[in-house]
């Protein structure tokens with residue numbers, strides 16, 4: 627082959643590769659994801675769900691920011707995504723307020739925003755929210771405790787609550803839901819403090835509770851499993867027994883794998899699931915938008931109410947009968 631033809635072919639090949647790369651670049655959907663942080667097993671599963679779905683192999687360029695439970699950093703991350711001119715922004719809002727200004731900036735930049743998990747309560751400038759009803763989770767925990775106490779012949783409830791990160795919709799909803807049942811049933815909530823959804827936070831608050839309320843409480847409500855792990859360590863150190871064979875009924879939320887392992891052993895009496903695996907549903911929302919369709923404004927994740935003992939089949943939450951699930955190894959093996 628003469629030199630001129632060879633050079634021409636090489637140039638054409640280079641052009642074709644550049645075009646295919648360019649075509650690939652245009653086909654890639656860029657997503658900015660401002661995640662709460664890395665405070666819990668639940669959060670780890672939530673992050674993994676997004677990273678698995680929005681991968682390069684699946685045609686995405688995921689710009690991930692771990693905001694380390696810092697609201698100012700989260701707003702800054704979102705503004706960074708606007709500057710990068712990403713195609714979509716996903717936010718799991720650390721707290722539920724202070725969002726309208728930055729969401730207006732996203733709207734002005736023509737970038738659709740999808741909220742996952744926690745809610746934003748002071749703006750509706752987003753396309754969809756995919757998450758859980760936290761008040762329902764709190765109501766379910768209260769309704770379960772009411773039925774469980776009746777079944778066990780427990781007539782007096784003196785509860786201590788270890789709340790999640792103050793101002794998060796998960797903390798607000800679970801607190802309000804459980805308190806609604808407590809007030810209706812005349813239970814006493816001796817104290818309710820912020821454990822920040824961490825194991826260290828749960829342990830610190832429970833250590834303080836064991837000193838301040840020694841011998842006065844028979845229920846501990848932890849607003850996530852990692853707080854429950856810390857609370858168990860603190861109660862053990864203080865000589866307080868808990869679980870199905872203990873003096874204290876222990877209630878938790880999230881139902882992560884490690885949490886359910888404590889349910890099957892009877893250390894946690896009831897664990898109210900909050901499903902972190904939102905990414906496949908978020909991808910469906912993005913595909914609808916790519917196709918010019920209008921997604922649902924709210925999409926609720928499926929959840930289960932897990933218990934250690936097979937003594938109650940169901941509870942009634944908000945007038946609706948809801949099944950209770952006794953934890954098995956098979957359930958644990960399939961959990962997130």
Ligand code: GZL
Nearest residue numbers: 665666668743796823850900
């Ligand atoms: C609730 C989620 C909460 C989990 C915690 O949907 O935002 O934050 O319950 C996590 O484990 O830290």
